[in-house]
Amino acid sequence: MPGGSSVPILPANLITKTAEGTDRLMTYESLAEGGFASGSMLGSGGFIVFDEDQCIVRNTWNFARFYAHESCGQCSPCREGTGWMEKVLRRLEHGQGHMHDIDLLAEINKKIEGNTICPLGDAAAWPVAAAIRHFREEFEWHVTHPDEAVKRNFGIASNHMPLV
Amino acid sequence: MVKVIIDDIEVEVEPGTTILNAARKIGGDVVPPAMCYYSKLQGSGGKCRTCLVEVAAGSAADPRPMPKLVASCSTPVMDGMVVKNKTSERVYDNRAAVTEFLLINHPLDCPICDQAGECHLQDLGFEHGKEGTRYEEKRRTFDPIDIGDKIKLHMNRCILCYRCVYTANQLTDQRVHGVMHRGDHAEISTYIEKAIDNDFSGNVIDVCPVGALTDKTFRFKSRVWFLKPMEASCECTKCAGKAVVWMFGDEIYRVTGRKDKYGEIEDIDGKTAWICNECRFDKKDKTKWKIEGPRVINRHSVIAQNQYVVDERLETKKLTGK
Numbered sequence A: 001m002p003g004g005s006s007v008p009i010l011p012a013n014l015i016t017k018t019a020e021g022t023d024r025l026m027t028y029e030s031l032a033e034g035g036f037a038s039g040s041m042l043g044s045g046g047f048i049v050f051d052e053d054q055c056i057v058r059n060t061w062n063f064a065r066f067y068a069h070e071s072c073g074q075c076s077p078c079r080e081g082t083g084w085m086e087k088v089l090r091r092l093e094h095g096q097g098h099m100h101d102i103d104l105l106a107e108i109n110k111k112i113e114g115n116t117i118c119p120l121g122d123a124a125a126w127p128v129a130a131a132i133r134h135f136r137e138e139f140e141w142h143v144t145h146p147d148e149a150v151k152r153n154f155g156i157a158s159n160h161m162p163l164v
Numbered sequence B: 001m002v003k004v005i006i007d008d009i010e011v012e013v014e015p016g017t018t019i020l021n022a023a024r025k026i027g028g029d030v031v032p033p034a035m036c037y038y039s040k041l042q043g044s045g046g047k048c049r050t051c052l053v054e055v056a057a058g059s060a061a062d063p064r065p066m067p068k069l070v071a072s073c074s075t076p077v078m079d080g081m082v083v084k085n086k087t088s089e090r091v092y093d094n095r096a097a098v099t100e101f102l103l104i105n106h107p108l109d110c111p112i113c114d115q116a117g118e119c120h121l122q123d124l125g126f127e128h129g130k131e132g133t134r135y136e137e138k139r140r141t142f143d144p145i146d147i148g149d150k151i152k153l154h155m156n157r158c159i160l161c162y163r164c165v166y167t168a169n170q171l172t173d174q175r176v177h178g179v180m181h182r183g184d185h186a187e188i189s190t191y192i193e194k195a196i197d198n199d200f201s202g203n204v205i206d207v208c209p210v211g212a213l214t215d216k217t218f219r220f221k222s223r224v225w226f227l228k229p230m231e232a233s234c235e236c237t238k239c240a241g242k243a244v245v246w247m248f249g250d251e252i253y254r255v256t257g258r259k260d261k262y263g264e265i266e267d268i269d270g271k272t273a274w275i276c277n278e279c280r281f282d283k284k285d286k287t288k289w290k291i292e293g294p295r296v297i298n299r300h301s302v303i304a305q306n307q308y309v310v311d312e313r314l315e316t317k318k319l320t321g322k
């Protein structure tokens, strides 16, 4: 995850190479290549690296919890939206989610993004959107394997494979 | 004067006017709903995001569209700006989303809510709400508290528009209530439930767009659509004494300020006609008021059903067929 906690998370193959196959450089321009579909942002310049054993859902929940806590509560999309995302992600992580929750999350963050007073709403929405975009199978695994999801992480993901 | 086009209608306004006020100059359904902006309160607006509109062209000098939807209550117009409100799908879509956000933690206890019938959230939900909820979690709840002996605060119903805070700030000299905490556990509170003790504190009831702040002297007495609103005035040393009394037969059930069609207290003789607590809570006797005649309630909500004075907007509809 380049750029701190508020930018889209990328799988390893998209961090080393862009979607076109050119080398990804540590610059603002290069990281932004591909837009949000296959790129990200350099943001603050901070980096978070997860190995394949980490749980994307738990990590996304962690970020959502942070933003729900930090939301100042002035404008409705951010105040209610961040709290809502946090609750849905907590359910998913603890094996109580449903398949429609994943689409619901994607829908909520689309409706927070751009409608708030300040960019905290965007910052809360982007990492969730990107986690679903790139690691959807891991979210689905949490729904289909609720018992295992509370005991272990998804484990070796298929991130070595090129994205289509 | 600058020219703006809102929903294909051109209007000329003073420079510095907000999009919302320009739309109000046109009137009708071009006007975006506003849950937090209150023209009589300085600094209000920008919070609820129900008034979002699309700016298709920024100005004559720079006709690029704005990438995000903007809050019309806090965005000033530019010469040659083109704004889309009801003609934009995107606006409707996002307004529906804002409505959903406002409702996920709302109790929707309209059947026992004193605001029902004149509630802006009901209007908003009627126009933009969905029939079901996608929220499966527990709603956040608070216990109702008393703010002084005349005002009840149902924090559950509050949409955190901050209007009451601005009112307390601008109308009274010692504000003892405000917003505590942040995020989705923010709440309106008086510090340790201390009573707001001021002659004009009752006005927070009038500015509240929902049933969060209600009049305890009117609590559970009747429904607003059973009452007849009458314009009345009285001799009062503290305020202008121009109010609306809500009557049932010969009895006065409650007294409110004179609100215009946007739910804002009207200006009378160049001054906003806030009413004082004595007029609002204690003068429930018909002999203390001079009844001037029926009040036009120019709203599309349920009170209008009971109306005996013709709504001029409906009238134009009949004439023009639109």
Ligand code: SF4
Pocket: B106, B107, B108, B109, B110, B111, B113, B114, B115, B116, B117, B119, B120, B121, B122, B157, B210, B211, B212
């Ligand atoms: S505030 Fe409005 S929407 Fe909420 S319960 Fe009262 S009448 Fe219903």
Ligand code: SF4
Pocket: B157, B158, B159, B160, B161, B162, B163, B164, B165, B188, B204, B207, B208, B209, B210, B212, B213
């Ligand atoms: S109590 Fe009413 S006026 Fe005050 S912030 Fe809540 S909804 Fe707005």
Ligand code: FES
Pocket: B033, B034, B035, B036, B037, B045, B046, B047, B048, B049, B050, B051, B052, B071, B072, B073, B074
């Ligand atoms: S009225 Fe404009 S944001 Fe609330």
